[in-house]
Amino acid sequence: MKKKLSVLFATLTLAATGAHAADTLAKIAQSGKITLSYRESSVPFSYLNGPSQPIGFSVELSNAVVDAVKKKLNKPNLEVAWMPVTSQNRIPLISNGTVDLECGSTTNNSARGKEVSFAINHFYTGTRLLVKKSSKIKDYADLAKKTVASTTGTTNAQVMRKYNNDKGLDMDIVLAKDHADAFLLVESDRAVAFAMDDILLFGLMSNAKTPSDFEVVGESLQVEPYACMLAKDDTAFKKVVDDTIIGLMKSGEFEKMYNKWFLSPIAPKNTPLGLPMSQQLRDNIKAPSDKPAT
The missing domain is CATH 3.40.190.10 (Periplasmic binding protein-like II)
Structure with a gap:
């Protein structure tokens, strides 16, 4: 009887802690590939500068995460694949595992949080x-x-x-x-x-x-806050993404990236947006949060 109860307790514990949650890092390690998404016209976050050449603030965040994943998995030659997404298909492609990370111009809100997880907020609009x-x-x-x-x-x-x-x-x-x-x-x-x-x-x-x-x-x-999307309840991968973004914020590199994409001339017309950092974002750099919009 005691053995049966212990097995039942273990089963319930595994379920409660997300035993069936996605394990993106394990999938990446096994396949030797990480798949990132980009938007075609979300200037200056993620957009095309020529055929299949995504650039932007969120693209740089994605690349920083890739560097962290390479280091964590000890895979310096990790293959990086880029996939275009739209507002309509971005959540399904994360949910079904086609895309590992979506850093574009996506609002972190409670409704979406039922289907995917969000990293630390990186913009407010x-x-x-x-x-x-x-x-x-x-x-x-x-x-x-x-x-x-x-x-x-x-x-x-x-x-x-x-x-x-x-x-x-x-x-x-x-x-x-x-x-x-x-x-x-x-x-x-x-x-x-x-x-x-x-x-x-x-x-x-x-x-x-x-x-x-x-x-x-x-x-x-x-x-509303913008944040990168990843698979629901994937705590290990979320920690890598969060630690990467928080590291950029604490080192001052995040603000340099912001100034590059929001205050300086950017492609394709080499014109600046001229948008200073908001107080909400400055507050989030001091105390990083993944709090969703309601």
């Missing part, structure tokens, strides 16, 4: 509007009965739907495949505004054919 200056749109009230673009699979689309319903604005909200496609809807006058994280709007605007035609308007509807 909020939903605002990109419009043509000629539209005279200055705030959300000006969008009544007009066509507004956002991107499929984003928290911004959810925020705009709720705001539309709460305020009775009767907007026609259309969802594009990715941020570049949503921007094109405004550029081609098929939508009067693009609702998205303000930093991504500034990035897209800086790379437009005529940046001076556009502006970002409206107050932030909410402030």
